[in-house]
Amino acid sequence: MEYRGLSVAGPIVVGVVYSLFVIVLSLLRPNAGRVFLGFFFVAMGIGVNVTFLLTQPSFVFDYGREAWLPLYRTLTESVIALSPTAFGILLILFEVAMGLSLLNKGVWVKVGLIGTMIFVLALVPIHIAQIAWAGSVLANVYLLTKSFDTGFVAMIRERVRRKKE
Numbered sequence: 001m002e003y004r005g006l007s008v009a010g011p012i013v014v015g016v017v018y019s020l021f022v023i024v025l026s027l028l029r030p031n032a033g034r035v036f037l038g039f040f041f042v043a044m045g046i047g048v049n050v051t052f053l054l055t056q057p058s059f060v061f062d063y064g065r066e067a068w069l070p071l072y073r074t075l076t077e078s079v080i081a082l083s084p085t086a087f088g089i090l091l092i093l094f095e096v097a098m099g100l101s102l103l104n105k106g107v108w109v110k111v112g113l114i115g116t117m118i119f120v121l122a123l124v125p126i127h128i129a130q131i132a133w134a135g136s137v138l139a140n141v142y143l144l145t146k147s148f149d150t151g152f153v154a155m156i157r158e159r160v161r162r163k164k165e
Contacts, residue, residue: 011132012131013132015129015131015132015133016135018133019132019136022036022136023139026139027139030143031155034143034148035103037099037116037140038102039103040099041095041098042103044099049088049091049092049095052088053085053092060080060084060087061076061081061087064126066126094115099112102116103151105149105151105154106147109143110144117140117141120133120137120140
């Protein structure tokens with residue numbers, strides 16, 4: 001399967017596997033699902049997009065210019081083109097903020113779930129392969145029905161305290 005001369009089979013398979021993993025994990029272990037999502041978004045922001053920003057400062061602009069939705073291409077040319085680096089930094093800050101929100105507790109988790117849903121769905125018009133990743137939004141919807149009264153750091157502290165006893 002090709003899109004604009006590039007194979008999309010690999011990204012689609014990865015997206016489907018990721019989405020299924022997140023959905024199943026969230027259904028079976030909601031807390032583990034939201035923690036995984038939190039670390040995933042922090043890792044994507046810092047590990048992947050910071051690397052892209054350092055090695056390919058215009059990565060967001062280049063990616064947006066290839067969007068399959070014409071409106072996205074227009075926005076890329078008129079907004080992101082003004083400062084691709086600044087937009088990349090904002091993207092990274094957003095991803096990290098949403099990841100940290102998911103690792104927090106209470107309403108912050110809800111903010112992270114809603115923010116990451118919007119983010120994932122906003123990526124779909126950029127590349128056809130993103131549709132497979134959008135399936136993971138089902139996990140977010142399910143997790144929104146749950147309450148998360150303990151943040152990740154407190155969970156770790158509690159486990160360490162229990163092991164010492």
